[in-house]
Amino acid sequence: MPEGPEVRRYAGQLHAGLAGQRIFALTARTRAARAWLAEHDGAFDGRRVERVCSRGKNLIGYVEGGYYFYSHLMMWGRWQVVTDPEPVPVDRRERARITVPEAQAILLSAPVFEVGQGDPFERVEYLASLGPDVLPYPGDTFDGAEFLKRLLAPEQRERAIGAVLLDQRVAAGIGNYLRAEMLFACRLDPFRRVADLNEDDLQCLLRTIPEIAARAYATGGVTVPDDQRERMRGDARLVYRPESEWGNRHFVFRRTNLPCLVCGDTIRQLRQVTYQDDEGERERIIYFCPTCQGTSVPLKPIRVRRTPASMTAAESVAA
Numbered sequence: 001m002p003e004g005p006e007v008r009r010y011a012g013q014l015h016a017g018l019a020g021q022r023i024f025a026l027t028a029r030t031r032a033a034r035a036w037l038a039e040h041d042g043a044f045d046g047r048r049v050e051r052v053c054s055r056g057k058n059l060i061g062y063v064e065g066g067y068y069f070y071s072h073l074m075m076w077g078r079w080q081v082v083t084d085p086e087p088v089p090v091d092r093r094e095r096a097r098i099t100v101p102e103a104q105a106i107l108l109s110a111p112v113f114e115v116g117q118g119d120p121f122e123r124v125e126y127l128a129s130l131g132p133d134v135l136p137y138p139g140d141t142f143d144g145a146e147f148l149k150r151l152l153a154p155e156q157r158e159r160a161i162g163a164v165l166l167d168q169r170v171a172a173g174i175g176n177y178l179r180a181e182m183l184f185a186c187r188l189d190p191f192r193r194v195a196d197l198n199e200d201d202l203q204c205l206l207r208t209i210p211e212i213a214a215r216a217y218a219t220g221g222v223t224v225p226d227d228q229r230e231r232m233r234g235d236a237r238l239v240y241r242p243e244s245e246w247g248n249r250h251f252v253f254r255r256t257n258l259p260c261l262v263c264g265d266t267i268r269q270l271r272q273v274t275y276q277d278d279e280g281e282r283e284r285i286i287y288f289c290p291t292c293q294g295t296s297v298p299l300k301p302i303r304v305r306r307t308p309a310s311m312t313a314a315e316s317v318a319a
């Protein structure tokens with residue numbers, strides 16, 4: 001699932017492919033965009049794309065004349081920018097397409113695509129409520145004061161920090177891998193109530209959130225430093241599949257039952273209730289090290305993996 005750093009990369013690709021060029025055609029298959037386009041026939045035709053940027057997990061394109069397009073990729077969406085002049089056949093997953101003379105930007109599988117005129121941060125309800133972006137653009141900084149204000153608001157105090165970090169109204173751009181890695185970096189129990197965080201915890205979050213987001217953006221989603229990645233490449237006991245480059249990208253995310261890179265204890269996973277709405281409780285899997293993060297919830301005994309790569313915690317530390 002694309003999180004802030006991944007959406008920022010898509011925004012960069014769209015900006016590189018579309019900015020400065022005039023829109024030859026804009027088509028959409030989402031209900032909201034189709035309805036708007038039906039009422040404003042040809043509104044985008046011939047207009048120059050000014051810039052494409054992201055805010056959290058949202059992508060926004062500004063088009064001359066005060067027009068905009070907006071997408072949210074949710075779980076499966078992705079943008080594809082094609083510079084090949086050959087027309088690209090329409091795939092059944094296609095949700096929108098923006099064609100300029102030198103490129104086509106195609107949105108696949110995303111449920112949310114809107115177009116309109118005016119300030120998208122006022123027109124699109126979801127954008128108006130977003131917290132500070134964890135991945136500020138160059139020249140900008142992460143708005144830590146605003147983040148703390150939103151984190152410590154009365155409605156968040158009884159919630160678990162692991163759940164609140166996914167709340168885009170508190171900080172925009174954090175998804176499941178970033179929250180697990182940020183909490184691990186601060187040695188924070190994902191199940192701890194916000195009200196129980198101390199000053200050191202808060203300072204660590206302020207420092208770590210933009211740091212890890214920036215690293216993930218720069219590296220294409222890797223959150224461990226290079227030396228830890230090398231260590232996992234060279235030690236089969238630390239990964240599920242030594243030949244895979246996907247298993248050595250994180251400290252805890254999707255490393256269930258493998259040794260912690262810091263203390264050697266076994267990384268665990270649990271379902272965590274992230275929010276409640278009219279449809280009931282929503283859950284996401286949280287990954288953590290019980291020792292490093294001092295988890296407060298009961299854990300079941302570990303199922304031992306019967307593989308040649310099995311190792312004890314002590315061996316892991318020695319490694």
Ligand SMILES: [Zn+2]
Nearest residue numbers: 260263289292
């Ligand atoms: Zn640990």
